[in-house]
Amino acid sequence: MDWSKTKTIFIITFLILDLFLAHRFLQKRDEGQLDMITETSIEDQLADEKITYTTLPGTIEKGTYLNAKSKVFSDKEIKKLKKQDVTLLNKNVLQGTFHQPVPIPASNAPDRLDQFLKENILYGDSYILWNVDKENKTITFYQQYKGKVIYDNASGSAMVVVHLNEKNEIISYEQSFLSNIEKMDDSQEILPPMKAIENLFQKNELTSGSKITKVELGYYTFSPLSNSQVLTPTWHIVVDKKAEYFVNAFEGQIIKKGN
Numbered sequence: 001m002d003w004s005k006t007k008t009i010f011i012i013t014f015l016i017l018d019l020f021l022a023h024r025f026l027q028k029r030d031e032g033q034l035d036m037i038t039e040t041s042i043e044d045q046l047a048d049e050k051i052t053y054t055t056l057p058g059t060i061e062k063g064t065y066l067n068a069k070s071k072v073f074s075d076k077e078i079k080k081l082k083k084q085d086v087t088l089l090n091k092n093v094l095q096g097t098f099h100q101p102v103p104i105p106a107s108n109a110p111d112r113l114d115q116f117l118k119e120n121i122l123y124g125d126s127y128i129l130w131n132v133d134k135e136n137k138t139i140t141f142y143q144q145y146k147g148k149v150i151y152d153n154a155s156g157s158a159m160v161v162v163h164l165n166e167k168n169e170i171i172s173y174e175q176s177f178l179s180n181i182e183k184m185d186d187s188q189e190i191l192p193p194m195k196a197i198e199n200l201f202q203k204n205e206l207t208s209g210s211k212i213t214k215v216e217l218g219y220y221t222f223s224p225l226s227n228s229q230v231l232t233p234t235w236h237i238v239v240d241k242k243a244e245y246f247v248n249a250f251e252g253q254i255i256k257k258g259n
Helices: 003-040 042-048 109-120 193-202
Strands: 066-070 084-090 093-102 127-133 138-145 159-164 170-175 178-183 211-224 228-239 243-248
Touching (some): 042 193, 109 127, 109 138, 138 178, 193 211, 193 243, 211 243
Antiparallel strands (some): 066 178, 084 093, 127 138, 138 159, 159 170, 228 243
């Protein structure tokens, strides 16, 4: 046996093996770094798709589920309402029809509507203007809890819907209200707003060039019951000032409106 040639072969073999292992190490390292970048750069992914977003809310670290009861309007409460005929469509929905239409001034309409609620609707200061539907001549107000909106839900039990005539005067309304709102359990961590946006992006709900125009935290019905509801903190995200999305702020799933 020629030991010199054998030694040379071993040296070359080990050199090739070292080069192969070094190549695999560098490849794995680069893959690991790429994975890290992918996991932490949703902002870059949005930028690549030319998806822009408004200033996001500051960090909200904790939140809780809420339990609320559907309000049963009493005769004593109904008697407080003046200049309108009041009936109960059911024990939880009140309907009022005004003796004379209530005009809405063209200027300062939001302030006038706010005043209208306080003067003519039970617990009127608990609602906030949500939507004006010119085609159907309705104005919708949603109830708030500690400054956060209780969004449209399956039972529609936290809103006022006002009806207008052809002159855009208020002629009637339906009202529902959630009362006895209480925290259900210990506080839990709230998903950051960017995480909610990321979930929409990953589900292909955001298209290239779109603009996220509003991001706010409120509540949505998690579990509707016969006379009560469980509400969960929810991110409300508006895209291009028209498309609305709701994302569970605890678990991250997208809530389909009306569910």
